[in-house]
Amino acid sequence: MEKILVSACLCGQKTRFDGKDNPFPFIEKLKRHYDVVPFCPEVEGGLPLLREPCEIVNNSVLSESGKDYTKEYIEGAKKAVSLCHFFGIKIAILKDRSPSCGSRTIHDGSFKNNMIEGLGLTARALIADGVKVYADTDALDFLVPEEKKKKAKTLGKRPFKKKEEGEKKPFKKAKSPAKTGYKKKEDNWKEGKPARKSFGGKKAFSKKPFGKPRRSSNKPFNQKTPK
Numbered sequence: 001m002e003k004i005l006v007s008a009c010l011c012g013q014k015t016r017f018d019g020k021d022n023p024f025p026f027i028e029k030l031k032r033h034y035d036v037v038p039f040c041p042e043v044e045g046g047l048p049l050l051r052e053p054c055e056i057v058n059n060s061v062l063s064e065s066g067k068d069y070t071k072e073y074i075e076g077a078k079k080a081v082s083l084c085h086f087f088g089i090k091i092a093i094l095k096d097r098s099p100s101c102g103s104r105t106i107h108d109g110s111f112k113n114n115m116i117e118g119l120g121l122t123a124r125a126l127i128a129d130g131v132k133v134y135a136d137t138d139a140l141d142f143l144v145p146e147e148k149k150k151k152a153k154t155l156g157k158r159p160f161k162k163k164e165e166g167e168k169k170p171f172k173k174a175k176s177p178a179k180t181g182y183k184k185k186e187d188n189w190k191e192g193k194p195a196r197k198s199f200g201g202k203k204a205f206s207k208k209p210f211g212k213p214r215r216s217s218n219k220p221f222n223q224k225t226p227k
């Protein structure tokens with residue numbers, strides 16, 4: 001089974017700076033198709049489980065009190081790259097917004113919860129090493145093809161109403177000729193219009209109304225031709 005690197009906090013490990021995790025239900029689907037390798041670069045870089053929140057300020061990682069943790073963050077990024085080399089990992093799903101794992105957005109360094117586009121240190125190192133990095137906020141269904149198919153099937157399915165036992169088809173009321181624009185031949189006859197007649201596939205109008213006795217010549221009716 002292919003291995004995939006995932007931020008440890010997304011896998012339910014309480015590695016966040018405040019001792020919490022980031023629940024990520026997609027991980028259960030992912031586990032059916034990949035060997036998930038949880039990894040927290042900040043903890044692996046030597047920081048304690050409960051720690052000060054940090055942001056990237058001018059390429060350094062600082063806490064709000066101004067303490068510089070860049071060394072630990074770089075150490076964590078290096079360990080992530082080594083792990084991917086060791087296991088041949090080509091894909092990583094990382095928690096967005098983190099100064100380590102963020103791959104779409106990160107905090108802007110003002111400690112006012114403002115976000116900007118950018119990369120965390122571990123995401124940067126993995127991308128530079130050729131690992132495909134995705135954020136937890138990305139549409140990730142393509143990573144689990146069977147789930148994608150299932151979703152497409154459900155979307156394409158028409159709601160099917162099961163017929164009850166003894167249920168009859170609803171009676172459809174016939175539309176009036178005024179609505180359909182269809183007139184019977186008899187209707188034309190009543191209105192004194194000539195009926196339509198077919199000649200070898202071509203449609204034509206007979207001179208006499210349809211249904212009246214027709215004569216082949218001008219001779220009076222029933223008169224025999226003299227021999």
Ligand code: SF4
Nearest residue numbers: 008009015040098101
């Ligand atoms: S460094 Fe990454 S894995 Fe560790 S808590 Fe922060 S976001 Fe989660």
